Amino acid sequence: MHSRTSSVPSTPSSSLSKVASRPPLLTPKRPLSAQSNSSSASADSLAARLARVNTPVLLNSTHKKYKAPLSVESRKNISKPKTTLAPVPGTPTKRDGTPSRPRTPNTPRSRSGAGSPSLMPATSEMDVSVVDPEAVLVDSQTVEPGDISGEIDEAWLKAAKLDHGKQDKVMVSIRVRPTESTSAWYPTPSTNSLKLNPECARHAPSSSAGSNTSFNFDAVLTGSANKPVYTTVARSHVHAAMEGFNAVIFAYGQTASGKTFTLSGDEDEPGIIPRAMRDVFGFIKRTPEREYLLRCSYLEIYNETIVDLLAPPMMAKTSPVQIQGGAGGEIVLAPLREEVVTSLKSVKDVLKRGEGNRRTACTDWNERSSRSHSVFRLVVESRERGSSPPSEDDDDDVPSTMSGRHTPGPNGRHTPGLNGRQTPGLNGRQTPGPRLQARGGRSVQTSVLSLIDLAGSEKATSDKERTREGKYINTSLLTLGTVIGTLADNAAKHKADHVPYRNSKLTRMLQPSLSGNARISVICTINPDVSAISESMSTLLFAKRIKNVQLNAKKKEVVDTDALIERYRKEIEELKARLAEREAEAPVRNRRLSAREQIDESKAMRDLNGRIQQLTKLILTSATVDESKESDSRPSSPVKIDFDMSPYQLQQELLAARLQLETQANQILSLEASLLARPPLPADAPSEEKDKLIAEQAKSIRELEIVVRGYEDNLGEPLRKVKEDVEKEWSEKLAEERRKREEKERWAEEVVKALEKEKQMRKKLEEERRALASFVSI
Numbered sequence: 026m027h028s029r030t031s032s033v034p035s036t037p038s039s040s041l042s043k044v045a046s047r048p049p050l051l052t053p054k055r056p057l058s059a060q061s062n063s064s065s066a067s068a069d070s071l072a073a074r075l076a077r078v079n080t081p082v083l084l085n086s087t088h089k090k091y092k093a094p095l096s097v098e099s100r101k102n103i104s105k106p107k108t109t110l111a112p113v114p115g116t117p118t119k120r121d122g123t124p125s126r127p128r129t130p131n132t133p134r135s136r137s138g139a140g141s142p143s144l145m146p147a148t149s150e151m152d153v154s155v156v157d158p159e160a161v162l163v164d165s166q167t168v169e170p171g172d173i174s175g176e177i178d179e180a181w182l183k184a185a186k187l188d189h190g191k192q193d194k195v196m197v198s199i200r201v202r203p204t205e206s207t208s209a210w211y212p213t214p215s216t217n218s219l220k221l222n223p224e225c226a227r228h229a230p231s232s233s234a235g236s237n238t239s240f241n242f243d244a245v246l247t248g249s250a251n252k253p254v255y256t257t258v259a260r261s262h263v264h265a266a267m268e269g270f271n272a273v274i275f276a277y278g279q280t281a282s283g284k285t286f287t288l289s290g291d292e293d294e295p296g297i298i299p300r301a302m303r304d305v306f307g308f309i310k311r312t313p314e315r316e317y318l319l320r321c322s323y324l325e326i327y328n329e330t331i332v333d334l335l336a337p338p339m340m341a342k343t344s345p346v347q348i349q350g351g352a353g354g355e356i357v358l359a360p361l362r363e364e365v366v367t368s369l370k371s372v373k374d375v376l377k378r379g380e381g382n383r384r385t386a387c388t389d390w391n392e393r394s395s396r397s398h399s400v401f402r403l404v405v406e407s408r409e410r411g412s413s414p415p416s417e418d419d420d421d422d423v424p425s426t427m428s429g430r431h432t433p434g435p436n437g438r439h440t441p442g443l444n445g446r447q448t449p450g451l452n453g454r455q456t457p458g459p460r461l462q463a464r465g466g467r468s469v470q471t472s473v474l475s476l477i478d479l480a481g482s483e484k485a486t487s488d489k490e491r492t493r494e495g496k497y498i499n500t501s502l503l504t505l506g507t508v509i510g511t512l513a514d515n516a517a518k519h520k521a522d523h524v525p526y527r528n529s530k531l532t533r534m535l536q537p538s539l540s541g542n543a544r545i546s547v548i549c550t551i552n553p554d555v556s557a558i559s560e561s562m563s564t565l566l567f568a569k570r571i572k573n574v575q576l577n578a579k580k581k582e583v584v585d586t587d588a589l590i591e592r593y594r595k596e597i598e599e600l601k602a603r604l605a606e607r608e609a610e611a612p613v614r615n616r617r618l619s620a621r622e623q624i625d626e627s628k629a630m631r632d633l634n635g636r637i638q639q640l641t642k643l644i645l646t647s648a649t650v651d652e653s654k655e656s657d658s659r660p661s662s663p664v665k666i667d668f669d670m671s672p673y674q675l676q677q678e679l680l681a682a683r684l685q686l687e688t689q690a691n692q693i694l695s696l697e698a699s700l701l702a703r704p705p706l707p708a709d710a711p712s713e714e715k716d717k718l719i720a721e722q723a724k725s726i727r728e729l730e731i732v733v734r735g736y737e738d739n740l741g742e743p744l745r746k747v748k749e750d751v752e753k754e755w756s757e758k759l760a761e762e763r764r765k766r767e768e769k770e771r772w773a774e775e776v777v778k779a780l781e782k783e784k785q786m787r788k789k790l791e792e793e794r795r796a797l798a799s800f801v802s803i
C-alpha cells in the first residue's frame with residue numbers, strides 16, 4: 026500500500042540513481058498548506074528549504090520534475106528498448122501491490138534566496154501595474170538571437186499560415202506514454218489511429234464491452250521526443266495566438282500518463298510551454314512590422330481555490346483569485362498578478378517563480394502539483410509599428426492609468442476597476458481596454474495563449490487530505506466532462522441546452538474558450554499499462570466527445586477611433602469641396618453636355634453625395650458605438666449639420682438623415698423584437714443568472730433609450746429647424762406672391778372699369794354724333 030511516509034517506492038534504478046544524487050530526503054510531513062502547527066513540522070520544513078537552496082536550478086525545470094522523471098538514458102532506452110533498462114514508471118500506487126509510479130518524497134528544489142517566496146517583494150519591477158507598456162515593447166529588433174527557435178521550418182510556416190484560425194473544431198491528439206511491459210494499445214501514428222490490444226480486451230471495463238475499441242484522432246503520438254509533439258499539436262495554436270486568436274492548449278489524462286512531461290518536459294526534452302515561448306520570440310523576430318506587449322500570469326486551481334502563483338504566497342493565500350463576470354460574457358480574474366516579459370529569460374524566470382510557489386505551498390507532498398490544475402497564460406497585445414517612436418505628446422493625452430503608469434495598491438497587486446487594469450479572462454477580453462494603446466490610427470490586437478496542465482484523476486487513498494484533494498479534482502474533471510458532453514450534444518443536435526460551466530472553477534474559467542472563442546488543442550495522454558485500460562478508455566471517450574465541440578475563434582481588435590473619425594472628416598471635407606466645384610460649374614458645363622453625359626454627371630454627383638452620407642454614418646457609428654471604451658455613459662454626439670451647405674446639398678442631407686432616422690427606427694424595433702424573443706431562462710436557473718439577464722436587458726434598454734435620445738437631440742431637433750426655416754421662407758414667398766397677384770387683380774379690375782367707362786363714353790359720344798348729323802341733314 027502506498028503510504029505518504031514511505032520513502033521511495035519501487036523506483037526504477039535510473040530514477041533511484043538520480044534521487045541518490047539529490048540532497049538527503051526528509052521524512053514527509055504535513056504540508057504547510059495543511060496548516061500544520063507542530064513544531065517538528067516547522068523544523069522539518071525549514072530543513073527542507075535549506076536543502077533546496079543548495080540544489081542547482083534548471084531554467085527549464087518544471088514543478089513536477091521531482092516526480093521521479095525518467096532519466097535521459099532511460100528515455101532513450103524506451104525508444105530503443107534494451108533488456109537492462111529500468112521500467113518506465115507505471116501507474117500510481119495500487120492496493121494490489123503492482124508496480125507503482127515512483128514518488129520522490131520531499132524532493133528538494135533549488136531556489137535562490139532572492140526568489141524565496143517568503144522574501145519575495147510585494148511587487149515585482151515587471152509587474153504590469155508598475156511599468157510603462159510603451160517602454161517594454163518587444164519587436165524584431167529587440168529579440169535576442171538566443172531567444173528564438175533554431176528549428177524554424179519555412180515549409181511548415183507557409184502551411185500553417187493557411188491553416189490556423191480557420192479551424193472550427195478542437196484539435197484532439199492522443200499521446201501514448203512508452204512502456205516496458207505489454208502495451209494494452211496499438212498506436213499507429215501514420216494513420217492517427219489507436220486500437221485496443223485484443224488480448225487485453227477482457228481487462229476493459231464491463232461498461233465499455235461492445236463499444237468501439239479502435240479510435241481515430243487528429244494525431245496519435247508515441248515516444249519520448251517532445252519536439253514532434255510540439256510541432257504537431259501546439260505550434261499552429263501558438264502562431265494563431267500571435268496573430269490575434271485566443272488559443273488554449275491543455276493536457277488531459279490519468280495520473281502519471283505524461284501530461285506534465287508533454288507540457289513542461291525537462292531540460293533534455295523541453296515540453297510545449299518552453300518551446301512555445303521560444304516560438305513566440307521567433308514569431309516576433311519574423312514580424313518586423315509589428316510591436317508586442319507580452320505579459321504572463323500563472324495560477325493553479327487547488328481544491329477549488331484559484332491561487333496566484335506569481336504573488337507572494339501569503340498574499341496569494343489571503344486573497345485568492347476570484348472569477349468575475351465581465352461585459353459580454355467575458356471572464357475577469359482578479360486580483361491576478363501579471364508580469365511583463367521581454368525575453369525568453371524573463372519568461373523562464375516567471376515560470377520558475379510560479380513553480381517555486383507551488384512547491385513551497387506544500388513542502389512535503391511530491392504529488393501535490395499533480396493535484397492541482399495549473400494554468401500558464403500569455404497575453405499578447407500587438408500593434409503595427411509606427412513610422413516614428415511614440416512621442417512625448419502621445420503620452421500627454423493618455424492618462425497615466427491608460428499609459429500603464431499606474432500606481433499599485435498598497436499590497437502591490439493591482440485593483441481592478443475604473444483604471445481598466447483588470448486581467449482579461451481566457452478569452453482575452455479585458456475591461457475596458459488593452460494596456461497597449463491604439464494610436465495614430467494603429468489598431469491593437471489582443472489574444473491570450475493558455476497552457477493548461479490538468480490534474481490527473483486518482484482513486485481514493487488511505488490519506489484523508491489526499492482523498493479530499495482527489496474529490497475536488499474528480500469533481501472538476503467530471504464537470505469538465507459534463508460541460509464538454511453538453512457542448513458536443515448541443516453542436517450535434519443544434520440545441521441550446523444549459524451548460525453547467527459554473528459547477529467548477531476550471532470550467533467557469535474556461536467558459537469563454539469552450540463556448541467557442543478560442544482555438545483549442547487537447548492532448549490526451551494515455552498510460553498503456555494493461556492495469557490502466559479502464560482510465561485510458563474514459564480518457565479516449567472524453568477525447569471523442571471534445572472533438573465534436575464547435576469553435577468559432579475571432580480576432581479581437583481595438584481601433585483608434587479618434588484617428589479613424591478624423592480620417593473620415595477629412596475625406597468628407599474633400600468630397601464636399603469637389604461637390605461644390607462641380608455644382609458651380611454645372612450650369613455652363615451642362616449646356617455643352619449631351620443628354621447621356623448629363624445623366625452620367627448627375628450620377629457622379631449622387632455618388633459623391635452617397636459617399637459623404639456613408640462617411641457621416643460611419644462617424645456616427647464610431648463615435649457612438651465605441652466598443653473599446655465600453656462606457657455606459659451617453660454616446661458622444663453625432664456629427665452636426667453644416668448649415669453653410671448649398672440648397673442641393675442640404676436637400677440631400679435632409680433626405681439621407683430621414684433615411685437614417687428610418688433605418689435607426691427599424692433597428693430599434695428589431696432590437697426590441699429580438700429582446701422580446703430572447704429565450705427565457707429555465708425556471709430552475711440560478712437566481713444569479715436571472716439577475717444577470719435582467720441587468721443585461723436593463724442595460725440594453727438604457728442603451729436604446731440613449732441612442733434614441735441622441736438621435737432626437739442631435740438630428741431630430743436641427744432637422745425640424747431646417748424644415749421650419751424652409752417652410753417659413755416658402756410661406757413668406759407665397760404670401761408675397763399672393764399679395765402681388767391681388768394687387769395685379771385689383772389693377773386689372775380698375776383697368777377693366779376704366780375701359781368700361783371709356784366704352785360708355787364712346788357710346789354716348791357716338792349717339793350724340795348721330796343726333797347732330799340727323800339734325801344737320803334736316
Ligand SMILES: Nc1ncnc2c1ncn2[C@@H]1O[C@H](COP(=O)(O)OP(=O)(O)OP(=O)(O)O)[C@@H](O)[C@H]1O
Pocket residue numbers: 089092093094095100103113114201202203247248249250278279280281282283284285286287394395396479480481482550
Ligand atoms: N512520453 C514519455 N516519455 C518518457 N517518459 C515519460 C513520458 N511520459 C511520461 N513520462 C514519465 O512518466 C512519469 C509521469 O509523467 P508525468 O509526471 O508527466 O505524468 P502526469 O500525467 O503529469 O501525472 P499527474 O497527473 O500526477 O500530474 C514522469 O517521470 C515522466 O518523466
